Amino acid sequence: MENRVRQYAGIIHIGTVNMAMKIISYTAMDDMTIIENVSQEVEYGEEVFKTHHVSFRSLNEICRILNGFKQLLRDYDIQDVRVITTTAIREADNMLNALDQIKVRTGFKVEVVHMAKEIYYKFFGLYYHVLKGTFNFAGHAVLLVDITSGGMGLTCWQDDHLLFQQNVYLGSLRIMENFTQRQREDISFPTAAREFIHGSLAPLWANVHEHDIRYIVLSGKSAVLLGKLMHIEPQNGATLIRPQMFRDFVESFHGLTPLKLMQRFKLSEGLANVLMPTFMLYYELFRTIEIDMIVLMSTTFTEGYSLYYVAEQTADPYVNHQRGLLLDLARTIAGRYLYNPDHSARVESYAAKIFQALYQRCGLAYHTGYLLRLAAILHETGKFINMRKHRVCSYELIRQTDLFSITDEEKEIVASVASYIDPYMPSEHADWVDRNPTPGLEVLISKLQAIFSLADAIDKSHTGKIKQIRAVLGDKELRLYYQSELDISLERWSFIQASRNFEEIFGITPRLLKGQV
Known part of the structure; x- marks a missing residue:
């Protein structure tokens, strides 16, 4: 076998809920190792959604964290660095100025990833693990539901064939921005939020019901955290949940709100504000689609992007x-x-x-x-x-x-x-x-x-x-x-x-x- 030179790269994601960095080592896709994985929760995300503007304060927070990542990259002597951002900056009215400020203050050139590509990177990584045998769907139709802060992607496949793919501008923070703080504290908020989600997703149901979907895959940090909150242990890289178990979990709150999540699980307000609408989106899907099993997989956006980058670099x-x-x-x-x-x-x-x-x-x-x-x-x-x-x-x-x-x-x-x-x-x-x-x-x-x-x-x-x-x-x-x-x-x-x-x-x-x- 030909000796391949080991390469190193840094992948940084400027997200709306957290900023994350992976330092990877690779010779090929099946020989990629994450040698450093750091993440920091941020506060600017909801502000950007509400104002569509990256403030001076938010830029300071972004640049401070990036410069911290930069020092770690120096410690590992990493020369190949990719910095990517999704909803956090791409929808801001001062996006170009924000990107320029980040370049001047940190030296990083930021790639803005649009929603269709953002959803795709996650699918790219997750589907690679599926082909490697992480989970066997036995030839049934599978729906990947990928919820980001700004949108949701529905990707359906069966037997190595894509059946349909739809992206909707209805992510976790985008749902929350439709309600004021007072409305979020109202006793009717959980019902109103669920009805808002159902109405917004109404055009999708015909496409979804056209296929006999037996499995829904949820991925990323929110999916992993859901498994932990429900006290279900992963098996062979995936966590399995019966739909009724999830419905019982949500209904046990008697009206799911960010505050109840914070109180029951000691979560931060920022994380609770993301998880509540995410779980409600899941709930509405599982209430509308009859499936056999929910499969939670840990593939994150940064991991998907990393695998895509390595695949491109190694042909x-x-x-x-x-x-x-x-x-x-x-x-x-x-x-x-x-x-x-x-x-x-x-x-x-x-x-x-x-x-x-x-x-x-x-x-x-x-x-x-x-x-x-x-x-x-x-x-x-x-x-x-x-x-x-x-x-x-x-x-x-x-x-x-x-x-x-x-x-x-x-x-x-x-x-x-x-x-x-x-x-x-x-x-x-x-x-x-x-x-x-x-x-x-x-x-x-x-x-x-x-x-x-x-x-x-x-x-x-x-x-x-x-x-x-x-x-x-x-x-x-x-x-x-x-x-x-x-x-x-x-x-x-x-x-x-x-x-x-x-x-x-x-x-x-x-x-x-x-x-x-």
């Missing part, structure tokens, strides 16, 4: 496994808009083969091929809304859809590629999309658009005359070999038109040639 095959799951989920999303799955599959296949032949020589990062495939899958969804202006509809649908694991910037890339209009086809400019990508994205989008346009042209008739292609890159030519005994005049003419833009973008002439595939 672990699990990354491609995940992308396969996510592409399949994208096909499910496209299916809601009655897309043509056969045509989209062919365009996806052509685009992937062209990209594979090109990317190393033409300055394209490998992961952008995944964005290209997403665009191919989703490019006809807009026809469900408006056939005449389907490109602008596709663009807006993609931009407004939560795509699991995709950042807003990546979503803009996918939308721009999927709605691409070839500049050499003036008749198609009727549904022009007015988009203004940043200079850094413009070149990347242009390259992916050129590949997509070429791939789409090869199945212009949507009839699959060309089943598959083989791409061979020469010095000045990209030769695409196909086999077909049918008349492909339309495809050939469309290919010639798309080739003009491709040639300008890459400086390479594409050729569509009959030959061995």
Whole structure:
């Protein structure tokens, strides 16, 4: 076996309830060790939710803790450090100023993780443990419920297939911000909070009831603490709770409030304010969905992010496994808009083969091929809304859809590629999309658009005359070999038109040639 050099990294999370740091050592995903794990409860979280502003006092608290973490990193001589923040800063009206102040006062550049990515990192880590056999769901549908301070993610899978994924802006602190301090102290507050949660989640129930879900997985610190408060010991990395046991636990409070949690379990006010709405969210789910078992797993956001980081750094095959799951989920999303799955599959296949032949020589990062495939899958969804202006509809649908694991910037890339209009086809400019990508994205989008346009042209008739292609890159030519005994005049003419833009973008002439595939 090849000797792999052990690497070290620091992962810091600026959260709304606590700030945490993990120092990890790794050679691969299955050889990652947490050598230091520190966490400190913070006070600024609820203030940011109420005011949507990071105050000078809050910045002082953040920078003080970060500088403490910095000293520990120095002690371990850690050079590779990632600092990430989620709801704590991303929703503040002075986010950019706060990030700049943190950079100036601590030297740390902070990455802002948006909700779809935040939920995904947790799933990435938890699903890795599931595949490793932490818990066997015996082929049943499973729903992961991930509740953060700012939102909730519902991710459902069965037999290594993602069934659906929904994110809702209804997290623990977001629920509390809808009630004043006086209302929280009112005797009717537990009932009002439960009804507020039920009404807010009402659009989700149809999707949830569509699948025969037998297990619900809860993860992270709140889930672990729930097991401890109920005095249930974990077994083989997971804690099992019968739904009725949990309902009895909540009902034993005769109206669950933060104060009652503080009094019974000696919790801090900040932690109680997070746990109360979290438990109420759980309660409403278990009251609405009939399941066999609740599974508590300890995977936290920082652990999920750490595993994702190690997987990316070591090019672990699990990354491609995940992308396969996510592409399949994208096909499910496209299916809601009655897309043509056969045509989209062919365009996806052509685009992937062209990209594979090109990317190393033409300055394209490998992961952008995944964005290209997403665009191919989703490019006809807009026809469900408006056939005449389907490109602008596709663009807006993609931009407004939560795509699991995709950042807003990546979503803009996918939308721009999927709605691409070839500049050499003036008749198609009727549904022009007015988009203004940043200079850094413009070149990347242009390259992916050129590949997509070429791939789409090869199945212009949507009839699959060309089943598959083989791409061979020469010095000045990209030769695409196909086999077909049918008349492909339309495809050939469309290919010639798309080739003009491709040639300008890459400086390479594409050729569509009959030959061995």
